[in-house]
Amino acid sequence: MATSLRVLVHGGGIGGLTLATALARSGHTVEVAELRGELDALGVGIIQPSNALHVMREIGVLDACLAEGFEWEVLTICDPAGGTLAKIPQPRMDGAPANNGIPRPALARVLGAAATAAGAVIRFGTTITELAADDDGVDVTLSDGSAGRWDVVVGFDGIGSPLRTRLYGDRYRPEYTGFANWRVTVPRQSGVEGVVMSTGNQAAKALLTPITGDLMYLGAVFAEAEDFRPDPERAHEQLAERLAGFAGPVAEALTHVTDPAAVVHSRISQVTVEEPWHVGRVVLAGDAAHASTPHLAQGAAMAVEDALVLARSLDAAGSVPEALQTWEERRRPRAMFVQALSRAVLKQETGTPTTAEEDELLKVGIPGAAHVLVKPY
Structure with a gap:
């Protein structure tokens, strides 16, 4: 757009900080309302596949991510004893x-620093308390008492x-899948x-994922x-009990799990907003x-x-409504592919019956999906 926009990002996680950085680097006025008091990312580590790293390059933080993490190229599949079944190069x-x-905390630091350096403002300890939208903008009051109008x-x-x-009431509450992740x-x-x-x-599977040299x-x-x-x-003993049948590198890793407080347990849930992801100028x-x-x-x-496609859409379109429509038309098919295949793989790994549509997706599989997702987003 020819003029600078005022954009409020609700949430200072990975996506929110990426959007804030991309928009601020393009000259837009951006604030991030983050409920936490600091960017203390929860969890342990995260995988950045090539398409995510391509976004990191676009917002100028690829080198910082690689310096904080561990770059890798081959997925190794093993049996429960630790014997190698396959080595699959990644695209x-x-x-x-x-x-x-x-590490998640390292990624949070990298993205937070990038957003701030680009000119975005992060307002910690705040969330939206009031919101009123019209055709031309959105009036917002935050929990710290501040108020403003945003594009x-x-x-x-x-x-x-x-x-x-x-936006939608309780129509799209998280759906628990019946499975949980231990890390x-x-x-x-x-x-x-x-x-x-x-x-x-x-177990459906056990994974070892390098996140630094150490x-x-x-x-x-x-x-x-x-x-x-x-x-x-x-918690550490409960994890060991669940992995009792594994030998090799998984069993070796378990010898280091001695602190129950270090074990992160999270239920695996999913959400699909089937209605439009934007209502007027408010976007999910x-x-x-x-x-x-x-x-x-x-x-x-x-x-x-x-985040990056939304920022680029807002830069290129002639109006905010046009940008949001263009963004969703680009993003929905790709995101739905990931969600549907992820769900199908979960069902396959756990012996849950799959639909005919899921069976077709499973022919693509995890290796095939990696090749699909290195195509432009």
Whole structure:
């Protein structure tokens, strides 16, 4: 657009900070309302596949991400004993590595610094308390008492998005899949030069993901009751019990899991907003609009793609409504592909019956999906 826009981003996570950086670098006025008191990202580590790294290059932080993380190119598939079944080279987009593992707190620092350096303002400890939109803008009051009028408000506020509830009520509450993810950071084994995925046993899979030269995380997916929570005193033992049938590098990683507080347990849920992702000038993006299961390691990648395409759409279109329509038409098919295939892989790995449509998606598989997703977004 010919004029600078005022954009409020609700949520200072990976997608929100990426959007703030991209927009501020283009000369727009951007503020981020972040409920936390600082950018203390939860969790352990995250995989940045090539399409996510391509976005990081576009906003100027690729080198910083690679410096903080561990670049890798080959996915190794093992049996429960640790024997190698296959080594699968991973594709890459032009100008970006195949993959990078990175600690979540490190990525939060990189993106927060980039957003601030670009001129975005991050308002910590704040959330939207009042919102009123018309055809020309959105009036917003924040929890710190400040108020302002914005050209666009974007909800990058996660799977439990309060902004989504404001727009659609309870129609799109997170749907629990019946499975949960366990993760814990351990020392990186010298032989773990990329993701090592062991399949079999009673677990859907166990993964080792390098995130620095010295660290990796052990992740595993299990069927869990919706109300299950690990015992705060025994979480490390409960994880070891679930992985008892695994040997090799998974068993070696478990020897380092001695602190129950270090174990991160999260239920795997999904959200699909079937109605438009924008109502007037209020927009939902990332997990707020299309949260997926983690089976393609593409959740954060979809969020940063959403962010960059939205920023570029706002730069190029003649009006805000045109930009938002263009953005959603580009993003919805790709995000829905990731969500549908992720769900199908979860069902396949756990023996849950699949639909005919899911069977067709499974012919693409995880390796095929990687090749699909290195095509331009």
